[in-house]
Structure formats: C-alpha cells, structure tokens
Amino acid sequence: RRxxxxxxVLVLFFAGNLSAQNPIIRDQFSADPTARVFGxxxxxxxxxxxIAKPGHGRVGWFCMEDYxxxxxxxxTDWHDNGIVLSQYNVPWVDSTSYSMWAPDxxxxxxxxxxxxxxxxxxxxxxxFGIGVAVADKPNGPFVPxxxxxxxxxxxxxxxxxxxxxxxxxxxxxxxxxxxxxKSNMLELASEPKIVQGLPDKGLKEGPFLFExxxxxxLTYPHVADKTEQLEYAxxxxxxxxxxxxxxxxxxxxxxxxxxxxxxxxxxxxYLFYHHNxxxxxxxxxxxxxxxxxxxxxxxTIRKVIPTFR
Ligand code: FUB
Numbered sequence: 355r356r357x358x359x360x361x362x363v364l365v366l367f368f369a370g371n372l373s374a375q376n377p378i379i380r381d382q383f384s385a386d387p388t389a390r391v392f393g394x395x396x397x398x399x400x401x402x403x404x405i406a407k408p409g410h411g412r413v414g415w416f417c418m419e420d421y422x423x424x425x426x427x428x429x430t431d432w433h434d435n436g437i438v439l440s441q442y443n444v445p446w447v448d449s450t451s452y453s454m455w456a457p458d459x460x461x462x463x464x465x466x467x468x469x470x471x472x473x474x475x476x477x478x479x480x481x482f483g484i485g486v487a488v489a490d491k492p493n494g495p496f497v498p499x500x501x502x503x504x505x506x507x508x509x510x511x512x513x514x515x516x517x518x519x520x521x522x523x524x525x526x527x528x529x530x531x532x533x534x535x536k537s538n539m540l541e542l543a544s545e546p547k548i549v550q551g552l553p554d555k556g557l558k559e560g561p562f563l564f565e566x567x568x569x570x571x572l573t574y575p576h577v578a579d580k581t582e583q584l585e586y587a588x589x590x591x592x593x594x595x596x597x598x599x600x601x602x603x604x605x606x607x608x609x610x611x612x613x614x615x616x617x618x619x620x621x622x623x624y625l626f627y628h629h630n631x632x633x634x635x636x637x638x639x640x641x642x643x644x645x646x647x648x649x650x651x652x653x654t655i656r657k658v659i660p661t662f663r
Contacts, residue, residue: 438494
C-alpha cells in the first residue's frame, strides 16, 4: 500500500511538472515566446532568430525576417505551421532591417490579431513601429494592415482583453507603456502612458499581463544587474499603478535577454521563456523553453528554476 502511494505521488509530480524536454523548439532558433490557449491547443508565437550574414542583417546582432507559429496539445510534440508572416509582405517594414521582434496574438470576434514590432521604412520615420496582422485561424496566414498602429513607437507588444471587453496594449521602449485599444483592435483609444510602480532603474521590456482571481499580474524582463531577470508586479487595475512583488526567474550569465509568457493549460500554469541552448557562444540565437509555474496560497508566484533536457 505504501509503495502504491509513492507511485501515485510520483505520477502526479511528473504529470504536473514539465521537465526534461527543454528547449521545446528543436529544429530552428526561436525566442520571445508568447503562448496562448485557443480551443484545446496551445499556440506558440515566438520570434524566429536567424544568423545575420554580410548584406543579410546586421552581423553580431538580432536577425529576424519572419514568424512561424507552433501548436501542441501536450507541450511535447510541437507542430510547425510554417511561415505565417514575413517582413517582405508588410508594406511599412524596412525589409533590410530583419527586425521582426517579439510578437503576440489574441482572439476577438472570430478573428486572430497578431501584433508585431519592426523597424519602419525610412520614408515613414525612425525606430520601431508596432503593426497588426489579422487571420481567421490561430495559425494564420496573417494579413498585415497597411500601416503600423498610429501613436505607438516601441517593441514587444502584448495585448490583454479584460472581462468587461476593454482591450489594452502594453509595449516597451526602455520603460513599459500601456494604452487602451479600440474594439476594432487596430487603433488606440488612449494615449500610451508609462506603467507606474515598476523599478525606476534598469531597462524593462517584454511585458506580459494576465489576470488571476481578480489580480492583474504584469510580468517583464528587467536588467537589475548585467542581464535580464524575470520579475512581476501586481495591481487591481490593468493600467496600474502596480506593486513589484518579486522574481519569476533569476538572470542567466550566458544569455543577455529573457522574455516570458504565462498560460494555464489543463489546470496547470506554465512559464514560457528563452535561453541560448543551441548557441552557447552567441546569445542572439535563442531557443524557447517552458517550465511549470506554481502560485502560493497568498497569490504570489514561486520562482521558476529553469530545467534543461
Ligand atoms: O528578440 C529581440 C528582443 O530581445 C526582444 O524584443 C526583447 O524582448 C529581447 O528578448
């Protein structure tokens, strides 16, 4: 009877703990993962790192020209749906910039809205804009809008739709910004404002907001020292002010960036993030990982210890 109980405990432990399978995308580099649950599958919207060559991106820097979407029903077998959007098909993107950085995707009114940052064509301005591409299915193909969202300059878009139907766009430009979106999901309904309550010092980027039991959790990578650690802050309002609670994941000394999203799937919470598992000497070629995430009874999140293989 004791052995049977131990067996049951072990089965439950391993069923609830995703381990021994990182990185989860193994046939290409992938980074900045936004995971979403649509229907009964997990969809993964990462950046797609490639290696720059002379005349093909900036050597020694991030290089991304398209997006793939992956999906899975078990977090182990990932189906690559192929290229769903490319820089060469977006009218406002500078296709010499290879800057299709961290994306997000959200469902509303029968459509899937894919948000992505990229560098503007020089004729349209400088720096990064954030665009929207729309599809009938979560795996695309996504049709880009002709212009980026007016009034937004930055990277790392994240969209959250609250219970009352109000949608919010979060993005980064040194700090983290928030603005309301109109119900068409394509235009701002308010001016972007810096999110209040986050650390004053150190780069903050990669916002990902989710709600649990009436609390809004804003998660973000933060350069508190040399490389990015994952932190979170909470509020009772999606626009803040927020209160920093603590660490989701320690900084790594090997990979300067990290970037996260959090989902609940079949009753278990998961953290998606990245590391340079397949490129130990060059941290701009990254790989997506996932690990189980647990809440304490008081609503705080237990720090996630990364697993690898
Ligand atoms: O992937 C390019 C940039 O690196 C992202 O936009 C940041 O969040 C960081 O992961």
